[in-house]
Amino acid sequence: MSTDSFPIRRVDHVRHFVNNARQAAFFYQHTFGFSITGYRGLETGSRDQVDYLLEQNNIRLVFSAPMRPGHPMAPLISEHGDFVQDIAFEVDDVDWAYKTAIERGAEGFMEPTWLEDSNGRVRQAAIRTYGNVVHSLINRDEFKGEFMPQFREENEPGDPIGLIEVDHCVGNVELGKMNYWVKWYEDVLGFKNLISFDDNDISTEYTSLMSKVMASGNGRVKFPINEPAPGKKKSQIDEFLEFFGGAGVQHVAMLTDDIIHTVSRLRARGIPFLSVPKTYYDMLPDRVGTIDEDIEVLSDLGILVDRDDEGYLLQIFTKPVTDRPTIFYEIIHRKGAKSFGKGNFKALFESIEREQALRGTL
Ligand code: FE2
Numbered sequence: 001m002s003t004d005s006f007p008i009r010r011v012d013h014v015r016h017f018v019n020n021a022r023q024a025a026f027f028y029q030h031t032f033g034f035s036i037t038g039y040r041g042l043e044t045g046s047r048d049q050v051d052y053l054l055e056q057n058n059i060r061l062v063f064s065a066p067m068r069p070g071h072p073m074a075p076l077i078s079e080h081g082d083f084v085q086d087i088a089f090e091v092d093d094v095d096w097a098y099k100t101a102i103e104r105g106a107e108g109f110m111e112p113t114w115l116e117d118s119n120g121r122v123r124q125a126a127i128r129t130y131g132n133v134v135h136s137l138i139n140r141d142e143f144k145g146e147f148m149p150q151f152r153e154e155n156e157p158g159d160p161i162g163l164i165e166v167d168h169c170v171g172n173v174e175l176g177k178m179n180y181w182v183k184w185y186e187d188v189l190g191f192k193n194l195i196s197f198d199d200n201d202i203s204t205e206y207t208s209l210m211s212k213v214m215a216s217g218n219g220r221v222k223f224p225i226n227e228p229a230p231g232k233k234k235s236q237i238d239e240f241l242e243f244f245g246g247a248g249v250q251h252v253a254m255l256t257d258d259i260i261h262t263v264s265r266l267r268a269r270g271i272p273f274l275s276v277p278k279t280y281y282d283m284l285p286d287r288v289g290t291i292d293e294d295i296e297v298l299s300d301l302g303i304l305v306d307r308d309d310e311g312y313l314l315q316i317f318t319k320p321v322t323d324r325p326t327i328f329y330e331i332i333h334r335k336g337a338k339s340f341g342k343g344n345f346k347a348l349f350e351s352i353e354r355e356q357a358l359r360g361t362l
Helices: 021-030 074-080 094-104 177-190 236-244 261-270 279-288 293-301 341-357
Strands: 010-017 033-038 049-056 059-066 084-091 107-117 120-127 134-139 152-156 164-171 192-197 208-215 224-227 248-256 303-306 311-317 328-335
Touching: 010 134, 010 164, 010 177, 021 033, 021 049, 021 059, 033 208, 059 074, 059 164, 074 084, 094 107, 094 120, 094 134, 107 134, 152 293, 164 177, 164 236, 164 328, 177 192, 177 208, 177 224, 224 236, 236 248, 236 341, 248 261, 261 279, 279 293, 279 341, 303 341
Parallel strands: 010 059, 084 134, 164 224, 248 328
Antiparallel strands: 010 084, 033 049, 033 152, 049 059, 107 120, 120 134, 164 248, 192 208, 208 224, 303 311, 311 328
């Protein structure tokens, strides 16, 4: 496609750096139903770092932890808490992608490198984006193994809940930095600004935020970028920036094609979600018209609905999955709609503000 000036095949994986990757992997296996399919650690010759690969359909999550003092990520985990360190892309040509990104103004994180084992070799490089997040650039066309060299195959199945692929990853950046990163994604990665929300779209009585949704040339990678906007009280973005220690990944949205099933399973396994008042569902038929789902069931599960020109979507947000009020997940089911749930923002942010008030951070 001639308009795609930086071809990206897909989000290859999302890597979290944590203090205890074994426990993180266990959590995501037993709640979100991921299978543990790969491992790299002392037993496979990795002396400094442990990595667990978790998969469900097209979603790959990697949980990594330093194995000893002095690991370069240790101070960052101390600073941010558990955090998303890498949103990795699969690309056709790592060397071209890295060189092009650097020429267009990106800061390098890892120069193109061959990673090898008996299954072949993988080419990998990485560039820095906002905060301490990087985008790895990966090509495994010369690799016969499952994921990456030096990983051992694991067979610890989860009980999957219908999560299909990463729909979008949201970054929170500092006040005044949204447009900087919007331009960065345009200039460096050839992304387009799909939608913009200003503080009139996303505000409650107390707080507001601004957001722009960036999408890759082929539309497969979508990154909303948020910044706080001035309000009477501290917004959820300010809260994130304070507790995270700067810009970072706020949430990862995972696509399902049966949100009632997915959310029922997550609730049964104890995952807490943001709640909306029952009055939200009284107004729902007027707002979104006819939908396939029983509103009673949606109300019991706390699932939100929004409609755009192309169809509708159903979505729900977990509470933060870490002690710090930082990273959380969205479960999203698209029935034609390609948007992000603008009609739910107000109800949602009022819900977040109730949680903030409980934390004393509003
Ligand atoms: Fe989202």
